[in-house]
Amino acid sequence: MDATLGLGGHAAAIAAAIGVQGELIGFDRDPVAFASSQARLEKLEGKPKLRLWNAAFSEAAKEIAPHSLDGMLADFGVSSLQLGEASRGFSFQAEGPLDMRMDTRSGETAEQVVNQEDENELADLIYEFGEERRSRRIARAIVRARPIHTTAELARVISAASGTMKFEKGKHQIHPATRTFQAIRIRVNRELEEIEALLGMAPQLLKRGGRLVVISFHSLEDRLAKDALREGARQQVWDVLTKKPVTAGDDEMERNPRARSAKLRAATRL
Numbered sequence: 001m002d003a004t005l006g007l008g009g010h011a012a013a014i015a016a017a018i019g020v021q022g023e024l025i026g027f028d029r030d031p032v033a034f035a036s037s038q039a040r041l042e043k044l045e046g047k048p049k050l051r052l053w054n055a056a057f058s059e060a061a062k063e064i065a066p067h068s069l070d071g072m073l074a075d076f077g078v079s080s081l082q083l084g085e086a087s088r089g090f091s092f093q094a095e096g097p098l099d100m101r102m103d104t105r106s107g108e109t110a111e112q113v114v115n116q117e118d119e120n121e122l123a124d125l126i127y128e129f130g131e132e133r134r135s136r137r138i139a140r141a142i143v144r145a146r147p148i149h150t151t152a153e154l155a156r157v158i159s160a161a162s163g164t165m166k167f168e169k170g171k172h173q174i175h176p177a178t179r180t181f182q183a184i185r186i187r188v189n190r191e192l193e194e195i196e197a198l199l200g201m202a203p204q205l206l207k208r209g210g211r212l213v214v215i216s217f218h219s220l221e222d223r224l225a226k227d228a229l230r231e232g233a234r235q236q237v238w239d240v241l242t243k244k245p246v247t248a249g250d251d252e253m254e255r256n257p258r259a260r261s262a263k264l265r266a267a268t269r270l
Contacts (some may be wrong), residue, residue: 001025003057003074003198007081008037010241022048025064027054029103033081044216056103058197060205064144072197077217077262078185090185092155092177098148100185102187110184111149119143127221129192130183135208138180182218195221199228203237206269212238213266225265238267242252
């Protein structure tokens with residue numbers, strides 16, 4: 001099972017490995033990403049049986065028989081498609097509407113969170129989900145600047161509140177809006193709840209000897225994975241294969257700069 005199909009890169013590699021005798025189950029709640037990965041997988045020669053759902057991976061337990069999976073992969077990162085399309089509102093690199101929903105068919109938008117959230121609650125979520133130490137100052141600035149409608153507007157407000165209006169690319173420093181955008185995106189998509197659901201259901205879905213592999217991109221995601229595997233090992237549910245997370249080497253980071261923050265953890269079902 002690929003719990004996060006994205007554009008189908010991981011799923012295509014899995015399909016090639018398991019071949020026509022295998023079965024590949026896939027989920028993605030983003031309708032655009034799902035359509036792209038579905039089309040890519042359907043075109044593969046010698047592909048396995050495909051069962052694909054345009055749904056969040058928290059729905060997996062309802063669709064998969066207990067202890068039926070040989071392997072489960074989840075890449076928790078935001079896809080290049082989402083980051084690269086300004087109209088999705090995930091990135092401050094280009095002006096777009098404040099949306100940030102992975103499933104654009106329903107749910108609260110980032111614009112609603114930014115313009116309707118109480119100042120204290122806004123500060124709390126920026127601190128908790130963004131690990132941003134200037135959360136109070138940023139939340140106060142956002143409330144004073146309302147209404148805010150675009151990603152560029154929000155980025156300017158955050159940069160001014162942070163006292164860092166100028167940002168030089170290529171100097172290994174993150175943009176002052178990075179953590180706040182992350183926090184709002186996590187809130188909009190309930191990302192940590194989704195990860196907890198996946199980690200909680202994995203032991204019930206995997207066969208004995210089945211493999212779980214997760215890839216995280218920030219400390220909140222990685223902490224959930226690390227703690228779940230550690231507790232599972234204590235209860236003799238998991239044999240943890242990665243005492244420390246696997247990270248990208250220099251060659252991979254040069255080919256794909258976004259890999260620099262990726263951490264992979266893996267475990268076998270006991």
